[in-house]
Amino acid sequence: MTAFKSLSAAMVKGFLRDRLTLFFVFVFPLMFLVVFGLLFRDSGAEKTKVAVVGDGPVVSALAESGALELEKHDDFEAARRKVDDGDLPAVIVARGGAVELTFAAGDQTQAQTVLGVVSGTVDKVNLAATGVVPAFSFKAQPVEDASLKPIQYLTPGILSWAVSISGVFGAALTLVSWRKKQVLRRIRLAPVGPTVVLSSRILVSIGTAVAQGVVFVAVALTPLFGLELTGSWWLALPLLVLGTTAFFAIGMLVGAFCKTEEAASGAANIVIMPMAFLSGTFFPLEKAPGWLQAVSNAFPLRHMNDGMLDVLVRGKGVEALLLPSAVLIAFTLVVGFIAARVFRWED
Amino acid sequence: MVTAPETVVGLCARPYGLPMTGERAAVVVSDIRKHYGDLKAVDGVSFTVAEGEFFGILGPNGAGKTTTLEIVEGLRKADSGRVRLLDEDPWPRNPALLPRIGVQLQASSFFEKLTAKEQLETFGSLYGVPASRAAEMLELVGLTDKADVRENKLSGGQRQRLSIACALVHDPDVVFLDEPTAALDPQARRNLWDVLRAIQQRGKTIVYTTHYLDEAEILCDRVAIMDKGRILAMDAPATLVRGLDAPTHVVLQRGAMTVDDARAITGVEQVQEDEVSLTIATRRPAPVLSALAERGTLDGLQVRTATLEDVFLSLTGREYRA
Ligand SMILES: Nc1ncnc2c1ncn2[C@@H]1O[C@H](COP(=O)(O)OP(=O)(O)O)[C@@H](O)[C@H]1O
Ligand SMILES: [Mg+2]
Numbered sequence: 001m002t003a004f005k006s007l008s009a010a011m012v013k014g015f016l017r018d019r020l021t022l023f024f025v026f027v028f029p030l031m032f033l034v035v036f037g038l039l040f041r042d043s044g045a046e047k048t049k050v051a052v053v054g055d056g057p058v059v060s061a062l063a064e065s066g067a068l069e070l071e072k073h074d075d076f077e078a079a080r081r082k083v084d085d086g087d088l089p090a091v092i093v094a095r096g097g098a099v100e101l102t103f104a105a106g107d108q109t110q111a112q113t114v115l116g117v118v119s120g121t122v123d124k125v126n127l128a129a130t131g132v133v134p135a136f137s138f139k140a141q142p143v144e145d146a147s148l149k150p151i152q153y154l155t156p157g158i159l160s161w162a163v164s165i166s167g168v169f170g171a172a173l174t175l176v177s178w179r180k181k182q183v184l185r186r187i188r189l190a191p192v193g194p195t196v197v198l199s200s201r202i203l204v205s206i207g208t209a210v211a212q213g214v215v216f217v218a219v220a221l222t223p224l225f226g227l228e229l230t231g232s233w234w235l236a237l238p239l240l241v242l243g244t245t246a247f248f249a250i251g252m253l254v255g256a257f258c259k260t261e262e263a264a265s266g267a268a269n270i271v272i273m274p275m276a277f278l279s280g281t282f283f284p285l286e287k288a289p290g291w292l293q294a295v296s297n298a299f300p301l302r303h304m305n306d307g308m309l310d311v312l313v314r315g316k317g318v319e320a321l322l323l324p325s326a327v328l329i330a331f332t333l334v335v336g337f338i339a340a341r342v343f344r345w346e347d
Numbered sequence: 348m349v350t351a352p353e354t355v356v357g358l359c360a361r362p363y364g365l366p367m368t369g370e371r372a373a374v375v376v377s378d379i380r381k382h383y384g385d386l387k388a389v390d391g392v393s394f395t396v397a398e399g400e401f402f403g404i405l406g407p408n409g410a411g412k413t414t415t416l417e418i419v420e421g422l423r424k425a426d427s428g429r430v431r432l433l434d435e436d437p438w439p440r441n442p443a444l445l446p447r448i449g450v451q452l453q454a455s456s457f458f459e460k461l462t463a464k465e466q467l468e469t470f471g472s473l474y475g476v477p478a479s480r481a482a483e484m485l486e487l488v489g490l491t492d493k494a495d496v497r498e499n500k501l502s503g504g505q506r507q508r509l510s511i512a513c514a515l516v517h518d519p520d521v522v523f524l525d526e527p528t529a530a531l532d533p534q535a536r537r538n539l540w541d542v543l544r545a546i547q548q549r550g551k552t553i554v555y556t557t558h559y560l561d562e563a564e565i566l567c568d569r570v571a572i573m574d575k576g577r578i579l580a581m582d583a584p585a586t587l588v589r590g591l592d593a594p595t596h597v598v599l600q601r602g603a604m605t606v607d608d609a610r611a612i613t614g615v616e617q618v619q620e621d622e623v624s625l626t627i628a629t630r631r632p633a634p635v636l637s638a639l640a641e642r643g644t645l646d647g648l649q650v651r652t653a654t655l656e657d658v659f660l661s662l663t664g665r666e667y668r669a
Contacts, residue, residue, distance in 0.1 A: 006472035010458045010465065017460040017497075182456040185422060186513075190473035191445040 003192045007200040011174070015204065024169065025208060026215060029162035033154060033216060036282065037225045040150035048113055051079035051091040057125050058118075059094045067117045090114045148284065148313060151227050155220040156236075156308035157281040162216065163209045163240060164247045164272055164301050170205050171251025172264040180260070184345050205248050209240040217312075231315035236308055238321060242328035243304040249332050250300075252339035259347060275299045280306075303327040370397035372431075373521050373552040374419060379428030381414050388414045389425070390576035396554055398520075401547050403563040404556045405655065406573035407669055412556035413453055413525055415573070419554070420450050420523050433520060446474055449519035453526055455510040457498040463509050464494040467516050474517035484512040488542050504535025508542055515546065522546060524555040528562060540566060558669035560655035564588075572659060579662040584655055591661055593653035594628040597635060601625055603644045612638045 015021055049069040052059055053076045063070055071088065073079035079091040083102060089110040090103035101118050103111050127134060178184045187197055213236060220227035250271060258264035278295060279285070279302035285293055296302040307324030310316035374396040381389040389411045396402040404412045417423045419430050421437030421444070430437055435444045457466050467481035485491045488508035493501060501509060507527050514522060527543070528536045536559075543566055547553055557563050563570045564584040571581040580587055594616060599609075601624050609618045614631035629635045632650065639645060659667040 003473045003475070006469050010461055010469040013465065014458060014460040177459065182452045182454045183458065186450070186452060186456040186470075187473065188440065189420065189422065189445060189448070189450050190470070191442045192473050 003190075004196050004200050007197060008203055011201060011204045012207070015170075015208070021169075025162065025166045026212065029158050029165065029212070030216065030219060032161075032282070033158045033219060033225075036154050036158075037151050037220065040154075041225070048110055049088060050114055051082055051088050052094070053079055053091065054094040056094045056096070056099075057129075058099050058122055059092070061121050061125050062092070062118070065117070065121060067121075068114065090118075092118060148309075149226075151220055151225045152313040153280070153284045153309060154282070155216060155225075155227050156312045157279075157305055159213055159216045160243060160279075160301055160304045160308050161272075161276045161281040162212045163243050163304070164275065166208045166212065167205055167244045167247025168251040168254065168268045168272055169265065170208065171201070171248045172255035172258065172268050173251075173261055174201060175252060175255030176258050176261050176264040179255075179344065179346060182346070188345055202245060202248055206241050206244045209244045210237070213237075213240050228313070230313055231311055232317055233312055235311035235318060235321055239304055239307045239311070239324060239328075242325055242332070243300065246300040246304070246328045246331040246335070249335035249339055253335055253342070256339055256342040256344060275301045278302070300328055300331045370399070372396065373398045373400070373433060374402075374554060375429075375431040376415075376419060377429045379415070379418055379425040379430060381411075381418060381423065381426050387576045389418065391428075392573070392576070392578055393428075394571050394578065394581060396521075396552060398552050399547075399550055401543075401553045401566060401568045402555070403567035403570040404554070404573055405558065405560055405563045405570050406556075407558055407667065410573040411576040412558075412573055416523055416525055416554065416556055420448065422450075446517055447520045449514035449517065449522045451510050451514040451522075451524045451527060453529075455506050457506075457509070457513075460497060460499075462495045462497050463490055463501065463505075466498060466509060466513055470513045471516040476517050480516055484516050487515070487545060488512045489538065502535070504531050504538060507531065507535075507539060511539075511542060511546075515551075519551070521552040521554065524553065526556050526558065528557060528559060536562065560659065560667060564655050570655070572655070572662065574659075574663055580658060587655065587658045588653045591653050591658055592630070593657050593661075594630050595632040595653070596651040597627040597629065597632065597639070598649040598651060599625045599627070599639070599644060600647045603646070604642065614638075 047067070047069045049071055051073045052062075052070045053073050059070070062068060070092075071079075073091070076091070076093055079088075080102065082088045083091050083104050086104065086106065088104075089107060090101055093100040093102070099118070099122055101115070103114055105111055175184075178187075217227065217229070217233075219225065221229070251268065254267045254271060255264055258267055276282075278292060279299045280288070280296065281301070285296060285302070285305075288296075303324040307321055310320035310324075314320075372395045374394075376395070377393050378391050379389055379393075380387070380391055392411070392415055394402075404415060406412055414423065418425045419432060419437065421432070421440060424438050432444060433447055435441055437444060437448075458469055461469065463485060464481045467484050468478045471478065471480050482491070482494070485494050488511060490505060490508055490512065493505060493509075498506065498509070511524060511527060514524070524543075528539050531539065540562070543553065543555070555567075567584060569581065569583050570587070571578045572587075573579065582590075601620060601622065603625060606618050606620050606625065609615060609625060609627050612627075612635055614629050614635045615627050616630065617628040619626045619628075627635065632652075636650075639648065656667040
């Protein structure tokens with residue numbers, strides 16, 4: 001076996017045999033995915049529910065459009081009580097040619113939605129009844145916009161965060177432990193170059209990142225969470241690779257300054273936690289205030305996250321890789337350069 | 348002030364304790380120095396190790412043994428002086444030299460969570476050695492039955508032996524071992540001695556450090572006694588001890604003979620008696636022992652000759668404390 005292969009194999013074995021590392025790389029982020037995924041499963045997806053009494057062409061058209069969820073009632077008074085109690089935003093009464101809408105004015109947004117949908121439907125049915133060809137045609141097409149279903153932004157976000165954990169911790173802890181236990185010096189006494197050692201370690205981190213991607217996406221794809229991949233999901237691979245190298249470089253920098261594993265994991269946490277919160281791991285950045293969005297641009301995680309969202313759930317293609325890749329490569333080079341300058345073989 | 352420390356004991360026939368002539372030198376160190384601020388960790392050390400020799404660097408903690416060894420291995424740069432290792436310069440890092448030397452560092456350095464066999468395979472692969480060498484190495488250090496045990500589950504002695512096996516896996520010509528027997532129980536130390544002897548029998552040159560003077564006396568062809576960054580004496584252990592001209596102590600059970608009878612034996616210089624034993628000091632042990640044999644008082648007899656610790660005492664004026 002070549003030095004490269006056997007070093008990689010040695011590190012993979014060490015990784016797979018270390019329960020704590022496995023936990024933090026796979027289980028811990030997965031817990032967030034599961035908890036948040038289940039917690040927010042229905043939000044955003046919910047349709048407004050209104051009560052309907054009677055039927056006719058308008059009610060049929062409403063049911064067909066699927067814009068509202070209709071709750072059939074026989075008794076107007078009962079339905080009206082539900083609106084009064086705030087259980088339902090409106091009740092529609094259809095009797096022959098008359099459609100009557102009674103709505104709760106408390107929730108303006110919901111009231112406007114119901115009002116718009118019902119009046120639009122009534123107009124459409126009226127127009128159809130007259131047999132006149134419409135002067136303006138209207139076509140609406142849904143796109144995946146910024147307001148994604150939670151699992152759609154949680155999966156790329158938590159995956160990117162998990163890759164940052166495995167990249168930073170992996171590099172920092174290996175470096176510190178190898179330096180402390182003099183494995184680094186021992187390797188230096190063997191006829192292998194530092195490039196071989198470094199590249200095999202990075203390869204292991206990249207493999208870990210890909211494994212994380214497969215596991216997280218597979219979990220999110222289950223009907224329980226209902227992730228829908230759009231566009232070219234395989235474009236996530238280059239992002240996983242570049243994200244790993246950027247986080248690995250950060251880990252090397254952290255490891256260069258820390259003498260013990262405890263110090264290194266503390267420092268790695270200090271780097272990762274704020275970065276994760278400010279980079280849109282747990283909520284879509286579009287909803288964040290402007291200053292926060294600006295600050296988040298400084299983090300590689302933010303850019304990896306952007307790219308991941310684009311190629312996994314926003315149906316974007318290769319063009320969406322350009323900016324994130326450029327940023328991640330620049331990060332790798334700059335931080336990697338600094339890390340190489342402060343690198344020490346021994347304490 | 349003593350400028351050439353070896354002359355202290357007056358037995359340095361060869362400058363810098365050069366090994367027997369006719370042998371090629373594996374290591375030649377000339378006047379190396381390494382200072383950390385005011386601290387002279389290594390302060391003008393010179394020695395030569397012949398091919399196939401078992402050479403020991405002894406001294407208390409902080410004497411500068413590790414620093415010296417690491418300068419020779421090429422892990423550290425000397426402030427001044429010259430090192431030739433197998434006719435090459437070890438500094439700066441010399442990849443041509445690396446496959447020919449095997450190094451065990453003072454801390455046992457292993458890859459996390461790997462078994463004994465996997466450690467050997469991984470270290471071996473760094474030198475392009477086939478994985479099959481691992482079994483042979485385990486056999487050499489007596490760890491065949493621990494092949495599948497993880498490094499952190501091995502005992503201290505087993506870890507040291509594995510560490511030595513890792514240093515040997517690529518079949519180097521010169522082996523450097525830094526305190527391989529430190530912190531081991533006596534049984535584990537003895538097991539390790541067998542390993543070290545087996546390595547020497549394979550024709551390897553061994554340079555090793557220890558703070559156990561008794562051990563060095565048993566194992567080494569030659570030793571250099573180091574203290575405070577300097578070599579105080581260097582020669583074969585027996586020569587160093589003999590050069591002391593210290594008396595041999597013959598210890599008998601109390602009551603085996605009277606103090607006066609003991610004094611009457613030719614060659615006896617001093618006799619002491621305590622609650623359990625009668626101790627005779629002599630510089631001519633042979634006639635004394637035969638006289639004792641004639642009297643039939645050899646039962647429970649012990650002979651204690653001077654040791655390297657006595658050499659250290661006479662060189663430094665203080666008791667040896669590791
Ligand atoms: N990197 C270093 N920086 C400062 N002092 C050092 C360094 N390495 C060793 N020393 C000092 O040099 C002296 C010799 O150390 P060392 O060679 O390790 O001794 P030994 O191996 O004989 O115990 C000690 O006093 C030690 O503290
Ligand atoms: Mg030492």
